[in-house]
Amino acid sequence: MNYLQFDRERPLDLILLGRVAIDFNPLDYFKTLAQSETFKKYVGGSPANIAVGLSRLGKKCGFFARVSDDRFGDYVTEYFDNEGIDTSRIRRCENGEKLGLTFTEILSENESSILMYRNDIADLQLDVQDIDEAYIKQGKALLISGTALAASPSREAALKAVAIAKRTHTPVFFDIDYRPYNWKNSDEIAIYYSMVAAQSDVILGSREEYDLTEALIEPGRTDAQTAVYWQGRGAKIVVIKHGKQGSTAYTCDGNSYSIKPFPVKALKSFGGGDGYASAFLYGLFEGWEMMDCLELGSASASLLVASHGCSADMPSVEKVRAFIAQCKKEYGEMVARS
Ligand SMILES: Nc1ncnc2c1ncn2[C@@H]1O[C@H](COP(=O)(O)OP(=O)(O)O)[C@@H](O)[C@H]1O
Numbered sequence: 639m640n641y642l643q644f645d646r647e648r649p650l651d652l653i654l655l656g657r658v659a660i661d662f663n664p665l666d667y668f669k670t671l672a673q674s675e676t677f678k679k680y681v682g683g684s685p686a687n688i689a690v691g692l693s694r695l696g697k698k699c700g701f702f703a704r705v706s707d708d709r710f711g712d713y714v715t716e717y718f719d720n721e722g723i724d725t726s727r728i729r730r731c732e733n734g735e736k737l738g739l740t741f742t743e744i745l746s747e748n749e750s751s752i753l754m755y756r757n758d759i760a761d762l763q764l765d766v767q768d769i770d771e772a773y774i775k776q777g778k779a780l781l782i783s784g785t786a787l788a789a790s791p792s793r794e795a796a797l798k799a800v801a802i803a804k805r806t807h808t809p810v811f812f813d814i815d816y817r818p819y820n821w822k823n824s825d826e827i828a829i830y831y832s833m834v835a836a837q838s839d840v841i842l843g844s845r846e847e848y849d850l851t852e853a854l855i856e857p858g859r860t861d862a863q864t865a866v867y868w869q870g871r872g873a874k875i876v877v878i879k880h881g882k883q884g885s886t887a888y889t890c891d892g893n894s895y896s897i898k899p900f901p902v903k904a905l906k907s908f909g910g911g912d913g914y915a916s917a918f919l920y921g922l923f924e925g926w927e928m929m930d931c932l933e934l935g936s937a938s939a940s941l942l943v944a945s946h947g948c949s950a951d952m953p954s955v956e957k958v959r960a961f962i963a964q965c966k967k968e969y970g971e972m973v974a975r976s
Pocket residue numbers: 748844879880881882884885898899900902904907908909910911912914935936939940943
């Protein structure tokens with residue numbers, strides 16, 4: 639069943655709004671951040687990773703962002719150009735704001751953490767004037783990354799993009815993407831997350847992220863209650879992720895579909911969410927059955943947690959399919975589905 643109607647005439651598949659940043663992942667991992675001495679640089683930022691992921695899967699992405707007016711701004715923009723992402727709406731900051739830097743710590747395969755440098759941050763300078771209807775009308779869907787709601791002027795820019803998307807019948811995807819940095823308090827998180835969730839067609843988040851979103855409405859909901867509530871406000875698909883336990887997609891016809899991670903030797907515990915989102919959304923654009931969307935998402939997530947990078951390790955469709963086939967051969971057809 640197709641839960642979403644995409645206008646196939648529009649040239650861009652997904653337009654994303656949010657941060658483009660830089661990750662520094664330790665090459666001498668399984669040590670503390672203090673002990674690690676050598677880091678590899680990658681383009682990062684959850685929505686940037688998703689854009690790269692979707693591009694590698696063959697979809698055309700555009701991006702609303704502000705980046706620093708320096709060599710790192712050049713670096714991320716050139717990287718996007720090389721990946722085939724449209725950078726016509728990526729603008730430079732005018733007052734010296736800097737790109738976000740994320741240093742990661744990989745202590746063991748399931749103990750990772752991230753340390754973000756986000757003061758005077760470029761991505762939150764996205765302005766209402768950067769958002770134009772003509773561009774949004776070129777996209778089959780718009781993705782809002784929740785961190786863009788943390789402060790003005792990016793907050794208003796994101797809300798303007800959602801308003802235009804609604805008016806132009808552009809489906810809205812909301813990746814809640816909670817990062818504690820830059821938020822002032824939990825009330826603001828709940829207010830702005832719930833405002834965008836109520837206008838979204840697809841919502842993706844962890845249980846913790848839905849708890850933050852629902853804090854002023856009704857704390858302590860179950861996953862099923864969460865799904866029913868947002869579907870009552872128009873969501874067609876509500877995806878709730880539980881890390882290594884797997885994830886469930888609740889669809890507006892009252893069904894739910896669950897998937898588990900594909901078995902893999904993990905290297906780190908971050909990056910899975912972005913691999914998952916890009917491959918799951920790819921399946922939606924292709925009009926696949928929900929279980930097939932989840933399977934591709936979960937398999938891509940497994941490949942990402944087994945990789946050193948995030949953006950740089952986003953797989954092609956062929957690579958994910960080969961991985962799924964290999965797992966089914968080794969563990970049986972129902973691997974991840976049972
Ligand atoms: N150790 C792991 N092995 C395999 N897959 C994993 C592992 N940890 C997470 N994943 C996959 O990554 C997905 C997203 O992870 P999760 O922690 O829920 O979100 P996020 O990365 O956005 O915080 C999970 O639904 C799962 O498919």
